[in-house]
Each structure stands twice: as structure tokens, then as C-alpha cells.
Amino acid sequence: MPPQLTTSVEVSLKNILVATDFSPASLSALTWVLPIARQFDSVVHIVHVLHPSEIDIASPAANSAICQPIPMNAQRQLERLATVVGTVPHRTWLREGEVWEAVEDLVRSQHIDLVVVGASGKSDLKKFFLGSVAEEILRKATCPVLTMGPHVPSTSCSGPLAQIMYVTNLLEESHHGLQYAIRLAIQYKSRLLLLHVVEQEEPKQSDHESLREYRRILGNLLPECAGDLLVEPVLRVEVAKNSTARILQVADEIGADLIVMDIRTEEPWATHLRDKVSEVVSCAPCPVLTVRTSDERAPSTK
Secondary structure, three states: OOOOOOOOOOOOOOEEEEEOOOOHHHHHHHHHHHHHHHHOOOEEEEEEEEOHHHHOOOOHHHHHHHOOHHHHHHHHHHHHHHHHHOOOOEEEEEEEOOHHHHHHHHHHHOOOOEEEEEOOOOOOOOOOOOHHHHHHHHHHOOOOEEEEOOOOOHHHHHOOOOEEEEEOOOOOOOOHHHHHHHHHHHHHOOEEEEEEEEEOOOOOOOOHHHHHHHHHHHHHHOOHHHHHOOOOOEEEEEEEOOHHHHHHHHHHHHOOOEEEEEEOOOOHHHOOOOOHHHHHHHHOOOOEEEEEOHHHOOOOOO
8 A cells, every 4th residue: 555645846847848730629629728827937839740651752852842831831820820929938849750759859958847648539640649649758757748539529628627526546656647637736726536436347335434534535635735635635436347337437427537546657669559548548538647757857957
């Protein structure tokens, strides 16, 4: 069983990177994160990556005639997004190559604290910000990642974070995601729910002693800073055959505005596997913030 959470992790959001493919989903991701940027005095970095397939023309003659306008058009679209950002400090970046490599470079060089991606659920170009690309960012980024999945309504982008839900299986090496959830809940005066789902083939609600023990463990995860919350956190233990489905049901029941989860990285060959985290991200009715476990986080340079 995990020990009480007594160590503190620095929650910094000074630099936010929004990766865009110019789809409505990525625009929603940008507009959703702007209130957070204003709240934390963040600099918003917007990057678009030109994939080689976009400018892979059959002949050199066609390449010289057609290739040149592609970056110019992308630059114009980045400039239009800059008008959406308005008075929030921002920078735009146009890169060529693989999306993850460009994101990784900016995370390091610009000291990015949060990466934001939008998944449209459609096959646009080379499936940008779907499956492989979005999940690669989610799995490999050394900082937290906020993902706007295909089921997040665009109308959710401008509302306050009234209800935040932190989900844990109690097996993580660390619970830094909880500290992000608490920090945001304090900042926005949000309600906070801690959820653990016990997965059983034949769910039984009769073992009340066991459920009380899980609730006690959840309570022990709360750090001292949780005392600054406006409303006392709700501790909830559920029993279900499918834990992912129950997580999504609870998020829908409470009208969650944000789901926060800790995440473990996988070996490179496993980045496309669908585990519970990626299933939640893909189906959630609200954005999902994933935070890497402590033994896999890059050392802080701040």
C-alpha cells in the first residue's frame, strides 16, 4: 500500500506548449487552455509541424512549384491562431519533421511545463494528433500533457474548472498528478474528487471493510496543502468489472471539467497499445491531464 504523500512537487505552468494541426480540435485545445495561461501568467507557445509527407512531391519540378507555399500557408494559419491568443504572451513555431521530435526539442529548449494536444477523431493528413502521434506525446513527454479527446464538446473550453476528478489505481510510484489537481482546485476554488475503482470480474459491494480501507488509503494520499481547498475533497471507491467504463461514468455523473491521472511510460514498441489511460483519454467527456510518475520525470532545472 502506498505511504502518505508528504513530499511536494513544484507545480509550474510558466510555459505552455500547444501542438496544433489547425483542426477544430486543436483550436478548442488552445482556447481551453487560455484561461489557465492567464491565471498562471504563462507564456503560450504554439507549434505546427510540417510532416515530410505534406511536402513529398513526386518530381523536383513539382517540388519547386508547390512546396514553397506550404510553409507560407502554415505560417499564416499560425498568425491567425496568435490573434486568438490575444494579450496572453505567446510565441509561434513552425517546424518540419516528426511531430514528437519537434515537441521534444521545444519542451527542452523552452522549459515547457505543460503540453496541450487536441485529438479530432478523424483521419486528417497522417492521422495527426490521433492514436500514434497523440499517444507518443502523452507517453514520452517529460512534463504533464493535457489532451482534448474527440468526445470533449467545444463548448467546454470557456467554462471554469468547477469539478476536478483525480483517478488513481493506488499502484503508481508517485501521485504527482494529485498535487496538480489540488493546485488547480485551489486556484479555481474547484470541488475535488479522488476516485479509485476496484476491478472485479463479478463485482460485489458486500466487503465494506475493504472499501473503508481503500478510502483510508485515498485520504492518506492528501498532502498538507489540501487544507487550502475551499471544499473538502470527496473520497470515492467504486467496484466494477470494467474500471475504465466506470471512471468515464463517474466523470459524466459529476460533470467533471478535468480528469487528472498519473501515467507510466512504456517501452517504445508499446506506445500504440491501448491501456486504461489512453482509453480514458480517447473517450472522456472532458480534457484529461496526465502526469508522469516520479521515477520517470526529468530532473527539474528550475
